[in-house]
Amino acid sequence: MTGPTSPAPRRSALLRTATAVAVAVPLCTAGWFGWRSLDGSGPAASAQTATAAAQPAAAPPAGAASTGPAPATPQAPSTGGTTPGTPTGTPAPTDTPTPAATPPAPAGGADLAGRTVVLDPGHNPGNFSHPTEINRQVDVGNGHKECDTTGTETNAGYTEADYTLDVTRRARALLTARGAKVVMVQDGDRPWGPCVDERARAGADAHADVALSVHADGAPASGSGFHVIMPAKVVAGKADNSAIVEPSHRLGLLLRDRFHAATGEPYADYIADQGLDTRSDLGGLNLSAVPKVFIECGNMRNSADAGRMTDPQWRQLAAQGIADALGAFLTTH
Template sequence: MPTARPTARVTASGTPATGSPSGPADTSSAGASASTSPTGGASPAGRPLAGRTVLLDPGHNPGNAAHATEINRQVDIGNSHKECDTTGTETDAGYSEAAYTLDVSHRIRDILQGLGATVVLTQDGDRPWGPCVTERAAIGNSAHADAAISVHGDGGPASGSGFHVILPAKVVAGVADNAAIVDPSRRLGLLVRQKFQAATGEPYADYIADQGLDTRSDLGGLNLSTVPKVFIECGNMRNAGDAKRMTDPQWRQRAAQGIADALTAHLTTPAG
C-alpha cells in the first residue's frame, strides 16, 4: 500500500502476504542466485545479449512476514534510513506479491538467457527472508550489471489500476551517489514503459499522475545503485481487474516478455 511521501511522489507495496493460491506451480529451476547463459550452438545473431549481464530483483520474499525483527531493521540508504525490506502486498484471494515477482523474474530470466545474457537474481526463493534493500543494490553493483530492474506488484487503492515504472531521482548523500545512472536509468525506464504496455495492454496507473512514471528518492535499491536500474509496479494487486490479470500465467508470460524486450532494446540500441 502507498507510504508517506518524502521529497518525491511515493507509491509502495505494504500489506503482509503469504501463499500463492491463484498462481501455478513455478516450472523454472530454483537454487543459485546467479545463472549464466549456455554457450555454443547458436549464432551471434541469435544471441544479441551475449557478454551482457542483467540483474533481476524479485521484490520481497514470502518468508519476510515470519522475520519481522530482521526486515524491520533500519538500513542506511544515503539520504535517510528505512526498513531492511517489507512483506509486500497480495490480492484479495491471497496471491502474494513475492510469489508474483519471483515467477515473473524466472520467466524474464529464461527469455534473456535464450538471448545470451548472464542473469543474476537478488534472491531465487533460496533464503528465508530479504535480502535488505541495501544488499539488493550491492548485488547488482558487484555483478557490474549492464542493466537492472526490480519487479513488483503495487498495493495501491483498490479503485486504482494500471502499471507504472519508478525512476531514480538523483541522490548524492552519505553512502549514496547515483548521479551517473540517473540518465541511463530514465532511458531504460521509458523503454520498460513502452514495451510492457505493448506486450500486456495494461494502461498506465490512473493513481500516478505522470503517465506511468514516478521519480523517487526514497528507495534504497535506486539510491545505492551504481548500474542503470528501475522498478516496475506491474499492476495494482489490490484492484480486482489487475489482480485477475496478474494471477493469469499467460498474462505473466506477456509481462515477462515486455520487460525482457525493454532490457534487450536498452542493451542493443545505442543511446542518443
Template sequence: MTGSASRPPRRSALLRVTTVVGAAVPLCMAGWLGWQALEGPTPVSAAGTSAAAPTTPSGTDPSGGPGAQGASGAPDASGTPAADRPTAASPAPSDTAAATASPGASGSPDATALSGRTVVLDPGHNPGNSAHTTEINRQVDIGNAHKECDTTGTETNAGYTEAEYTLDVSRRARAILAARGATVVLVQDGDRPWGPCIDERARASAAAHADVALSVHGDGGPASGSGFHVIMPARVVAGKADTSTIVEPSHRLGLLLREHFRAATGEQYADYVANQGLDTRSDLGGLNLSTVPKVFIECGNMRNPADAKRMTDPQWRQQAAQGIADALTAYLTTR
C-alpha cells in the same frame, strides 16, 4: 461328314494377343482415372520424383495446437490454491520452456543477441519476510535517509503475495534473457529465509558487474486504481548515494520498459499514481545506492480486482516477463 467346314477360321497367336491387349488398355485407363479422381495426384518432391504423403500418428496434432501432446498453458510457481491464483500443482517454469515464449515487440533476437551482457533482476521482497519482522525492520542508510531493511510487500485480497509474484515473473524473465545469451543474476531466488536488505540489493548489481538492473514489484494502491508504472531514480548526491551517472541511462531504460511492457501485456498506465506510467523518486534505497542503470516496475495494483486477476494468471505473468525481457534486450542492443 465331320462338320469341320462350318467352324470359323483359326487366327494366328500374334493376332489373338494383340486383340486381348487392345481390349485391356481402355479398361486399365478407366481404372487409373477412377483412382486419380478418388485419391488425387501423388505429391512430387523438389527433385521431381514422386513422394509418399507423410502420415500423422493417431491422436496428435501436426499443427502443434491443443491436440498436440504436451500442449499446455504457461506453468505456475506460486502453488497458491485461492480462486484468483494459479493451480497449486502447477510447477515453476523451466528455463527451456519459458525461453521458447514468443519474442514479443523486440522481434526475434537470436541466442547470441545478449552474449557478454550481465543483467541483475531483483524480485521485490521475500516470501519469508513476514516471519522475520525483527530483521526486516532494522534501519539501513540509503544516503539521504534511513529506511527499513525490507518490507513484507502487498498481496491480493485472496492472499497471493507480492513476493510470490515478483519471484515467479523474475524467473520467467531470466529464462527468456538467458536464451538470448545474457548472464542473469537474481538478487534472491527463494533461497534466503528473508530479505536481503535494500542496501544489499543495490550492491548486488556492482558485485555482478552488471550492465543493467531491474527490480520487479506489484503495488498495493487504492482498490479503485489500476495499471502499471515504472519508477526511475532521481538525482541524489548525499552520503553514500550518488546517482549522477545513472539517471540518464535509467530514464532511457524506463521509457523502453514502459513501451515494451504495455505492448506485451496490454496493461494500461496506472491511473492512481505517476504520470503516463512514469515516476521519479529519491526515497528508494534500491535506486539511490545503485551504481548501474536501474529502474523499478510496479506491474499492477494487487489490491484492484481486475489487476489481481491478471497478476494471478500464469499466462499473463509470462507476458509480463516477456515485456521486461524485451525492454532489457532493447536497452542493451541499441545503446
C-alpha cells in the same frame, strides 16, 4: 428427312465367339486385380502401401510454452508493497510455480552475449516469518528504511513475492535465450530478504550492465494499471547515483513502452505522469551503481489487475515486455 436404313448383315458363329472371348478376358483380368487389391496382396495394394510410405508424417501442432501456477507459501496478512497498502483476508495457498519453457533464441543469434543483467524479484516469500530481520533499519543515503517488507497480495491471497519470483524467472529464461548472463538477487533460495542496500549492491557485485527490480503495487483498490519508478538524483551520505540517473530514465521509458505493448496493461491511473514516477526514497535506486528502475506491474488490490496478474499466460506477457525492454536498452546502450 432421312431415308430408310438397310438391314445389318448377319455375323458368322465363329466371329461371334471370338468377340465374346475378347471381351471376357480383360474383364476377368480386371476382376482378379481388384480382388487382390481388396485382400491386400495385389499390385494395387502394393502401390497404395508405397504411396503411403512416401508421405511425410504429419507434424504435431505447435504447443504453447509451459507455464505454471503460483508457488505455495503459507502467508500472514501483508504490510503493503512499495506503495503502502492494507491487505485483508486469509492468504490462499498456491501451487509451486514452473518457470516458462526457455524459448528459442530470436533470429540473428545471441545478440545479448557478453551482457549481464541483474533481476531483483521484490520481497521474499519467507519475509512473513522473519519480522525482526526485515524490520531492521538500513542506511539508504538520505535516510533510513526497513531492511525489506513482506509486500502486498491480492484479496485471494496471491502474494507479491510469489508474483515477482515467477515473472523474473520467466524473464530470465527469455534473456538467457538471447545470450545474456542473468543474475537473480534472490531466487526463493534465501529464508528472507535480502535488505534493500544489498539489493542495490547486487548490480555492482555482478559487474552488470543493467538491473531491474520487479514489483506489484498495493495501492487503493480503485486504482489500476502499471507504472515504472525511476531514480531521482541523490547525493547524500553513502548515496551518489549521479552517474546512473540519465541511463535509468532511458531504461524507464523503454520499459514503460515495451511492457504496455506486450501486455496491453494501461498506465496507472493513480500516478500522474503517464506511467512514470521518479523517487528519491528507495534504497534500491539511491544506492545502485548501475542503471536501474523498478516496475510496479499492476495493483494487486484492484480486482481487474489481480485477475490478470494471477493468470500465468499474462505473467508470460509481462516477462516478455520486461525482456524486450532490457534487450532494447542493452543493444542501444
